[in-house]
Structure formats: structure tokens, C-alpha cells
Amino acid sequence: MSTTTLxxxxxxxxxxxxxxxxxxxLTEGQIRTEVELFALTANNITYAAMGDAMRYWDFYPSGDADWGVIPVWGFATVIESRHAEVPVGERLYGYWPTANRAVLQPARVNPLGFADAAPHRAELHAVYNQYIxxxxxxxxxxxxxxxxxxLRPLFLTSWLIDDFLDDNAFFGATTLLLSSASSKTAYGTAFQLAQRKGVNIVGLTSDGNxxxxxxxxxxxxxxxxxELDQIAADTPCVYLDFAxxxxxxxxxxxxxxxxRYSCAIGATHVESLRGAKGLPGxxxxxxxxPAQVKKRNQDWGxxxxxxxxxxxxxxxTVRTSDPAKPWMTVEHQSGQAALExxxxxxxxxxxNPAVGQTFTLR
Incomplete structure (x- = not known):
């Protein structure tokens, strides 16, 4: 058997x-998984664009300093195990490489899941090391x-952004400006914010979207x-930069x-990435x-x-998958050419913002 990676x-x-x-x-304590289904979204482009700054490249090292493996979210099944608590056939949700297989080293195993204790991931954030x-x-x-x-990893980020803003009283702003408004993380955030009172949610997007x-x-x-001139320049606002x-x-x-606050979240417009130095405000x-997760774990448990x-x-998900008017339809494809x-x-x-793409590499 061999592992093939993009x-x-x-x-x-x-x-x-x-x-x-x-x-x-495998060595003692390791498992081998077959990555059976994963999503590709603008979030993964952010992982690549921020790969060095946020250490996303470090989760699945390529072995070549010039090349990286983009992590993806999805499902895999254990096909080989040398860990007594994780049997062959177990299905897992988590953070995988863009590959057909992955080797993990489970630790702190419990009924809900485990953490990957591979040495190279020891200093990486725990949220990304959890397998459920x-x-x-x-x-x-x-x-x-x-x-x-x-949607799950994106929506959880959206949920945490909304919670972070509410936790900080929206920094005294009444209007929230969301760039890349057609992206799933942005509209998940808007979905949550729309349930708050007293805030105006403005989506910024291309004319085509x-x-x-x-x-x-x-x-x-x-x-x-x-069309930014449609919004008064003296509007108390927060900028949520998904682009x-x-x-x-x-x-x-x-x-x-x-x-009042400028929040950098994503990097969907890779061609336009710039530094943030010298900006007014x-x-x-x-x-x-993960920082907001840690805070709320302390606050609430x-x-x-x-x-x-x-x-x-x-x-x-009830709203996004509403048969009468779905926000997203799913397109599943297999193979290297389709993914690339x-x-x-x-x-x-x-x-297409209305289509969600999932893949299998076999």
C-alpha cells in the first residue's frame, strides 16, 4: 500500500x-486511517496562505521545506491499528492531510475521541489535534x-466570532462589515449575528455574488x-475581514x-494579500x-x-439544507484530477458559492 498526497x-x-x-x-501505539471524505473550501486556501504564520504546514510535514500539505476537515476509517483502544473499523472526524491515508498516534483516548500525540504536533494547537x-x-x-x-469547522469558527464580538459588546459598534460575504464562514457568522439585537450586518462582496x-x-x-460610499463614513463599525x-x-x-475594531479572519483573496502596517485606525x-474556545471552556466548562x-x-444546518431553498448544494468528486x-x-x-465540494482520493 502507498500514501498519495497533494x-x-x-x-x-x-x-x-x-x-x-x-x-x-506502524510502530506500537500508531494507527493508519483511510481518508474517505473531506471538504475543500476557502478555509483551506486560508490554511495555505497563512501556512507559515499560523503553522498550518506543520500538521502534516511534506519532508521538503519548499512544499506543504494543506490540512482538510472530514472523515476517515481506521484500516490498521497497533493501539489497543482504537480498533480497526473505527470512524473518525477530524483534521486530515490532502491525501488518501494518514498515520496518527492516539493519546488520552476516551469514549469521545483522542488527541494525536505525534512528536511533531506536540507544540501545535490542541484543537487541531483532536479526533472524534x-x-x-x-x-x-x-x-x-x-x-x-x-460546514462544521467553518460554522464553529463563525459561532466563535459571533461569541467573541458579543463578549466584547461589539466594541461599541452598531454596524458589522463582513468581506467575502458569500464565503461559508462569513455567512455562518452573519447567520449567528442576525439573531442579535441592535446590530446592522453588512455583507461586502463582488458584483457577481x-x-x-x-x-x-x-x-x-x-x-x-x-460601493463603500453607500455606508456613511462616520458609522461606528467593526470590520470582519474574511477576504x-x-x-x-x-x-x-x-x-x-x-x-472600532479590525478583525482578520481569512485569506480568500490570496492575490491581494498585503501587510497591515501603516493603516489608520x-x-x-x-x-x-482556539483562543475563544479556551476562554469559554474556562467561563462555562x-x-x-x-x-x-x-x-x-x-x-x-436545518437552514442551509432546507430542501425548498438550500443555501448550499453538495458536489462530491473522486480522484486526483478533480481535486487539483x-x-x-x-x-x-x-x-460557485452555492456549491460545496467534497472529495475522495482512492
Whole structure:
């Protein structure tokens, strides 16, 4: 057996290659999994764009300093085990490589799951090292794994952004500006924010995606990137930057004299990434979801945090999967060519926002 992995050049994300390596025998305590279904979203483009800064490349090292493996969210099944507590056939949800197989080293195993204790992941954030047993997962629903792979990690980030803003009284702002408004993380955030009172949710998007964003019904107003003058310059506002577009960020900072907080979240506009130095107003601050998880675990305890997230997740997926008017339809594809083509399209910002893409490499 061999493991085949998609790799991208770290300093030139449009360059890709496939690497196939014969599987080495497992050592005691390791498991080998077959990655059976994973999603590709703008979130994965962010992982690549921020690979060095946020250490996303470190989860699945390629063995070559110039090339990286983009992590993806999805499902895998244990096909070989040398760990007494994790049997062959166990199905897991978690953070995988863009590959057909992955080797993990389970530690702190409990009925809900385990952490990967591979030495190279010891200093990486614990949230990404957790693998969940689907049999005991409150989020899991049979038959909806594609939706879970696509939306679950994004929505949990959305939920935490909304919670972070509420926790900080929206920094005294009344208007929230969300760039890349058609992205799943942005509209998940808007879905949550729309349940708050006293805030105006403005989606910023390209002209081609305005109709889609308006159809969602979770934005108070949708504005094209070239239409910022529709919003009064003295509006007390917070900027939620899901795009990573440096030119747009500068326009926001220069136009809005009452910008209270600038939150950097994603990097869907890879071609426009710029530094944040020299901007007027508040310094852009990177949102790191695990930090808010840690805070709420301390505030509420993990069980209560989990309960709140599951409740919100169920409401969100009911809405996004509404047969009468779904926000997203799922397209599943198999094989290397399909994944590479979808990655290139997404990197270029040309994906259809109404379609969620999942993959299998076999």
C-alpha cells in the first residue's frame, strides 16, 4: 500500500505536485486511517496562505521545506491499528492531510475521541489535534457527512466570532462589515449575528455574488466592493475581514473614521494579500478560534460550550439544507484530477458559492 498526497509550493500556491510513498510499518501505539471524505473550501486556501504564520504546514510535514500539505476537515476509517483502544473499523472526524491515508498516534483516548500525540504536533494547537469518534459525536448525523465536512469547522469558527464580538459588546459598534460575504464562514457568522439585537450586518462582496448573498436573508444589506460610499463614513463599525484583500482593508481603514475594531479572519483573496502596517485606525488583529474556545471552556466548562455549539449547529444546518431553498448544494468528486482542478479554481476565487465540494482520493 502507498500514501498519495497533494502538495503545494509554499511561496507559489498555484504550483502543485503529487507524491506517492510506500506505507511504512506502524510502530506500537500508531494507527493508519483511510481518508474517505473531506471538504475543500476557502478555509483551506486560508490554511495555505497563512501556512507559515499560523503553522498550518506543520500538521502534516511534506519532508521538503519548499512544499506543504494543506490540512482538510472530514472523515476517515481506521484500516490498521497497533493501539489497543482504537480498533480497526473505527470512524473518525477530524483534521486530515490532502491525501488518501494518514498515520496518527492516539493519546488520552476516551469514549469521545483522542488527541494525536505525534512528536511533531506536540507544540501545535490542541484543537487541531483532536479526533472524534463518530459513534459518540453529538454533531454527527448519518447521511450528512458531506455537510458536516463542509460546514462544521467553518460554522464553529463563525459561532466563535459571533461569541467573541458579543463578549466584547461589539466594541461599541452598531454596524458589522463582513468581506467575502458569500464565503461559508462569513455567512455562518452573519447567520449567528442576525439573531442579535441592535446590530446592522453588512455583507461586502463582488458584483457577481451580490444576488447570492442577498438571497441568504441573513445580511441587513449587501454592498459591492466598489460601493463603500453607500455606508456613511462616520458609522461606528467593526470590520470582519474574511477576504484578506489588502487593498480593500486599506479602503475600509481610510474611509471609516469610527472603525472600532479590525478583525482578520481569512485569506480568500490570496492575490491581494498585503501587510497591515501603516493603516489608520485600529491595528488589524488576527482572530484565532482556539483562543475563544479556551476562554469559554474556562467561563462555562466544556460540556456547556459543546451544548451551545451543537444547538446552534443544528439550527444552522436545518437552514442551509432546507430542501425548498438550500443555501448550499453538495458536489462530491473522486480522484486526483478533480481535486487539483477544484483547488486551482478556488485559489483563483472562481468557485460557485452555492456549491460545496467534497472529495475522495482512492
Amino acid at each position: 502538495q503545494v509550493r509554499k511561496n507559489q500556491l498555484a504550483q502543485t505536485r503529487w507524491q506517492s510513498v510506500e506505507d511504512a510499518p 469518534r463518530t459513534a459518540n459525536d453529538a454533531f454527527h448525523r448519518a447521511g450528512t457527512e458531506s455537510v458536516q465536512a463542509l 451580490k444576488a447570492f448573498c442577498e438571497s441568504l436573508g441573513c445580511y441587513s444589506k449587501v454592498v459591492g466592493y466598489g 484578506g484583500n489588502g487593498d480593500l482593508r486599506r479602503q475600509i481603514h481610510e474611509r471609516f473614521t469610527e472603525l 485600529p491595528t488589524p488583529t488576527m482572530f484565532f478560534a 466544556a460540556p456547556e460550550l459543546g451544548r451551545r455549539m451543537v444547538e446552534s449547529w443544528q439550527a444552522f 482542478a477544484a483547488y486551482m479554481q478556488m485559489l483563483a476565487g472562481k468557485s
